[in-house]
Amino acid sequence: MSKENQSNTAGIDLQFDRDHLWHPYTSMANALPAYGVVSAEGVELQLEDGTKLVDGTSSWWACVHGYSHPKIVAAMQQQTAQLSHVMFGGITHRPAVELARLLIEMTSPKLTKVFLADSGSIAVEVAMKMALQYWQGKAKPNKQKILTIKNGYHGDTFAAMSVCDPEGGMHTMFGELVTKQLFAPAPQSCFDGDFDPTELSEISNLFEDNHHQIAALLVEPIMQGAGGMRFYHPEYLASLRKLCDKYDVLLILDEIATGFGRTGKLFAYEHSGIEADILCLGKALTGGYISLAATLCSNEVAQGVSDSPAGVFMHGPTFMGNPLACSAAIASLELLQENHWQGQVNAIESQLKQELTEAIDYPNVTDVRILGSVGVLEMNATLNTAELQQQFVDLGVWIRPFSNLIYIMPPYCISSSQLSKLTNAMKTVAKQINLPDDNSAFISHG
Numbered sequence: 001m002s003k004e005n006q007s008n009t010a011g012i013d014l015q016f017d018r019d020h021l022w023h024p025y026t027s028m029a030n031a032l033p034a035y036g037v038v039s040a041e042g043v044e045l046q047l048e049d050g051t052k053l054v055d056g057t058s059s060w061w062a063c064v065h066g067y068s069h070p071k072i073v074a075a076m077q078q079q080t081a082q083l084s085h086v087m088f089g090g091i092t093h094r095p096a097v098e099l100a101r102l103l104i105e106m107t108s109p110k111l112t113k114v115f116l117a118d119s120g121s122i123a124v125e126v127a128m129k130m131a132l133q134y135w136q137g138k139a140k141p142n143k144q145k146i147l148t149i150k151n152g153y154h155g156d157t158f159a160a161m162s163v164c165d166p167e168g169g170m171h172t173m174f175g176e177l178v179t180k181q182l183f184a185p186a187p188q189s190c191f192d193g194d195f196d197p198t199e200l201s202e203i204s205n206l207f208e209d210n211h212h213q214i215a216a217l218l219v220e221p222i223m224q225g226a227g228g229m230r231f232y233h234p235e236y237l238a239s240l241r242k243l244c245d246k247y248d249v250l251l252i253l254d255e256i257a258t259g260f261g262r263t264g265k266l267f268a269y270e271h272s273g274i275e276a277d278i279l280c281l282g283k284a285l286t287g288g289y290i291s292l293a294a295t296l297c298s299n300e301v302a303q304g305v306s307d308s309p310a311g312v313f314m315h316g317p318t319f320m321g322n323p324l325a326c327s328a329a330i331a332s333l334e335l336l337q338e339n340h341w342q343g344q345v346n347a348i349e350s351q352l353k354q355e356l357t358e359a360i361d362y363p364n365v366t367d368v369r370i371l372g373s374v375g376v377l378e379m380n381a382t383l384n385t386a387e388l389q390q391q392f393v394d395l396g397v398w399i400r401p402f403s404n405l406i407y408i409m410p411p412y413c414i415s416s417s418q419l420s421k422l423t424n425a426m427k428t429v430a431k432q433i434n435l436p437d438d439n440s441a442f443i444s445h446g
């Protein structure tokens, strides 16, 4: 058969997909089934056979306003017709300028410079590179290490991997290729529990002993996402800011998962009343419609970068500042205000507390955690994602467990009955689950 004849125009060729297409964190030799989605509207995904699933993932935490929102669709259609893409070297355009203005206004006063990158991982690479160049500009070229905390996840590219959890991440797999960074224990004090200051002793020692070679501390503020959906104490983050100031280390906050309201504040650092020197944004930036990320920094950092021997910041991807993605982001940021995101997220949080808390009494559930529009059931063993996925689809919802976690991060526009459908499905599956079944190779949200 010729290659052309093999294509199936009647529908999604799931067999071809299985034989030829990589999916995130999967094997091509032993591919897991993928579900064919033909369209999505509001909070529902529609499968090929007409089945509608209430989406509990916001397409990996990005689609905060739901799918096919007329405002974002119109903005993108108009932008495609006018200027879909143009190189950013030597050229600028209204969507990039307007988006940068909005981001500067929304984030803390110190952040005044914006680098528009193409994905979250790249935003992290850019942040790390900025920190390294900054110290070159400050004539302290030995400051090249990144300090971080265990259980973190910052992306799949090489610099980003170097700051992911060293045990549960991909460090062992890529051995010497992953730069050796400095890791402190993961924070233990829970978001709404008591703060135990003694948990700072190890990270304080790392600062004390290594500050002359530490360029930046890089952490996910308040919520460690793909590394375990853990919510830590705001006082811990505030203390990290103080340590950075004391030891002359930059603070990079990775708000790629937490930004734009997810944890109940517009940005998670607001829980701690602190500011970053460098801030990474992504995911919900475009409402989840198209890939775009941003790395913001202070005047001070930008000046240091310019004072480095290169004189310029050494990064510039082909699709930098893509106008189509910027126009989606502008529409999405406007929608956050128009839809009163705070009210939406507060309502989700109180319903999650009402409906999920009882699951703590189930035999296999070891913890129930809720913060903003994130609801997590932690189980006592690793879950079989493929098996549970089918159970959730049978229950009419799209929930994708990973590691030992069943969690949801729904779009903010979800209705109360749709949210109940998600929480009921979580409880049904958590109650009847058969454990253990070790199928997790490494931490990822795959």
Ligand SMILES: Cc1ncc(COP(=O)(O)O)c(C=O)c1O
Binding pocket: 119, 120, 121, 122, 124, 153, 154, 155, 156, 220, 225, 226, 254, 255, 256, 257, 282, 283, 445
């Ligand atoms: C905190 C955090 N940083 C970075 C990334 C990487 O973003 P991307 O998948 O867009 O490269 C993710 C993705 O889940 C993330 O959760």
